[in-house]
Amino acid sequence: MKNFSNKKISKMNFETKFIYLMKIIKKSKRVSKAYMLTGSPVLELSEGCIKEFELKISKIQTPFF
Numbered sequence: 001m002k003n004f005s006n007k008k009i010s011k012m013n014f015e016t017k018f019i020y021l022m023k024i025i026k027k028s029k030r031v032s033k034a035y036m037l038t039g040s041p042v043l044e045l046s047e048g049c050i051k052e053f054e055l056k057i058s059k060i061q062t063p064f065f
Contacts, residue, residue: 014041014042014044014045015044015045015046015049019052019053022034022053026053042057043057043059045057
C-alpha cells in the first residue's frame with residue numbers, strides 16, 4: 001500500500017487511520033506480515049492499539065529529529 005487520500009479517512013486522526021488500515025490488512029488472506037515505515041506519530045500510539053495488533057516499534061536514533 002502506498003500513500004493515498006480517501007474522503008473516508010482523510011479527517012481521521014493518525015491512530016484511527018492506522019487501526020482502519022490494519023483491519024483492512026488483517027482481512028486479506030494474502031498478507032501474513034505488514035511492515036510500515038512512518039514518522040514520529042507511530043511512537044504516540046496507545047498501548048491498547050499496540051497490544052491489539054501485536055506491534056513491534058523501533059525508533060531510529062538520528063540527529064535530524
